[in-house]
Amino acid sequence: MSDLASLQEQIRAAAGARRPLLIRAGGSKDFYGGPLEGELLDLSGFSGISDYQPTELVITARAGTRLIEIEGALAEHGQMLACESPQFAGRATLGGTVAAGLSGPRRAYAGALRDFVLGLEMIDGRAERLRFGGKVIKNVAGFDISRLMTGSLGTLGVISEVTLKSVPRPRAECTLQFEMDQARALESMTLWSARPLPLSATAWHDDLLCVRLSGAEAAVRAARESLGGESVSEAERYWEEVREQRLPFFTSAPELWRVSLPAHAPALPFAGPLLIEWGGSLRWLPGPQEPRALQALVGGLGGHAMRYRAPLKMPEGAFQSLSPALLRLHQRLKAAFDPLGIFNRGRLHPEL
């Protein structure tokens, strides 16, 4: 199943029979979101970089292309994907990454994956092939469907090809480490973010704050001198383990909650282990949580919480529920793209 026509054929047949389809390539994010339901629509063979123009900072590849292959091609030209999405042991594909909308440690400083999506090709629930956006950085013609697709977890259609904006790799990079408690770490990250420092990642856990600086050599050197702290060796591996959620912290419990908050929201009233990223905007909690209580608490602070990983998929889904008005709108959008409701049922929301 590696050409577009056969994908369309399978979708047409499924639509005719009102049979649900499960869109999947590397399967690296099977753990993520709601249940996996339906007949497999396998994108893993639909792969390959179709176009890469280093001087345009633009790369186009088919959905089943592994992220690691894309990063490799970019690295040959001194470029990278700015959002640092997880590669999940090399299994993550471009289509799955865009569908899940996952960004990594650089997100708070360089932008989210969706910010770098310039265009895509997709197949909707009528098996029609559609192209949105393009290969240019500035393009405001038509609604921004490419970015609506980003993070929609395959519920609106099958992403078959994506064009991303790449960025030059920073010329210099270093990581500093500071011993501090949570309150001081939150305060420091907030204060530093408001200064013109070349921050590119922050992570705090076990009373240690790690700060990565990336940019021009002079800027990195000056920032290092101004911030102090202790230089970290093998920092590249550390950030990779943060990005891949492979640090012992992440695997300390079978369940993992992901809390998204305004960066300077106060410390959450939990005594257990905690890892903070994105300058305070992202907080990871291992172990079981009472969903309603956590989501109410976090909602009150202007954020939301999701069950990122769990041994079992729960009927209420993984994500924080939507207001009735937003849910109605989501249902209407779903119907606009996938009128028969065949794609990734329940993956994003039980009612989609």
Add this chain to the structure above:
Amino acid sequence: MASLAHVTDLLRRALPAEAVRSSPEELKPYECDALTLYRQTPLAVALPADETQVVRVLRICHEAGVPLIARGAGTGLSGGATPRSDAVLMSLARLNRILDLDPLGRTARVQPGVRNLAISEAAAPYELYYAPDPSSQIACTIGGNVAENSGGVHCLKYGLTLHNLLALRVATIEGEVLEIGARSLDAPGYDLLALLTGSEGLLGVVTEVTVRLIARPPCARVVLAAFASLAAAGQAVADVIAAGIIPAGLEMMDRPTIAAVEPVARAGYPLDAEAILLCESDGTALEVEEEIVRIEAVMRSAGASDCRVSRDEAERLRFWAGRKAAFPAMGALSPDYYCMDGSIPRQRLAAVLQAIRQMEGKYGLRCSNVFHAGDGNLHPLILFDSNLPEEVARSEAFGGEILELCVREGGSITGEHGVGVEKIDQMCAQFGSGELETFHAVKRAFDERGLLNPGKAVPTLHRCAELGRLHVRGGRLPHPELPRF
């Protein structure tokens, strides 16, 4: 028209008396936005002062089945706020308060009628600013910026409006207020923030905007490089990017523009150059120093005949003054001009500029080019005289051919000005029927009866079928007081 008069009565009951305008003299100032070729007197103008009043206006229109067009400062160049005689025009100018500025969280929560520049002014005491800087930023409002996903000179490095937004409050045509996005870096569900940004007022009315503020770079310097050919200048643009440099701004000006600008702005541009580039670096002083050396080296090896670095802030501003004076200077050379807004892959810059040169002969009209080269965003200015109908037709055809060329080169009919009414026909060239049907389906998901800003941004399939041939209209620029670049 009884029902239309009825709507005006209902508006008067729902809003303070002076917030509803309906006499011909009162409606006159609202008959167009900055695309003045298109004029129409609206049915009535509503000037709500808060979200509650906005919702009332929406509900009245929805119940009566009367179209509604939202408008900010009316500085848009594509006719996104062009009125209709059968529609209520809702100005959001009175929702002009900065509700909250959080220096620690680096966010500002503002009403849609707040001017773009006012946000940066309010943030200045904290050494923060709002990055997107459309050339009309002293007048244009943030609500309009969201509707158009506005760019600016610095979006190569700092992104468009979307990249600097966190959250919106949006009122639907049914009068329901939605909270979109969050003060955190993501929100559950579909990315409606991305969908709504740039939706040109077709999906909802923005009643509140939360933007991200960033630390103001303490230093900026600009390199002025002159080239003997468009091809060499185009190549230099690609070389800068290939060297791993993302400048804060990278602008190009061709020979006709330089000739028009230099006597007015006295920026010190070399008059014998075929093209000049302005390449700005910003950041800390050390960072800028390092980057400027690299930019200069790239320009020289790309064959720059003259390469100067601004020595101080005064010289930097003088180098930019010429760029900012370009549109008015061209305006002085000709009774009228059309400003196009196509975008193309950077590596096609030289070829497309050459092709435009050749079209000048074909159409017997002059065209100058001054634009955001780093983004591949062209702004060809076609000079014409609107008193000569035949010349108007020729310039429309000229503009149409440029936009067709942009699409063929893998680009877009609009990089930052929006489709509005101006480029609605070119949408048929850029998108197929399947994509257009999807846009209509998305529109119906928000606005089933098609009451919000009808006839803009997305053409009907019927219209595309009837056109057969591409057709373009540009517009004269009003607001002569505003810089345009």
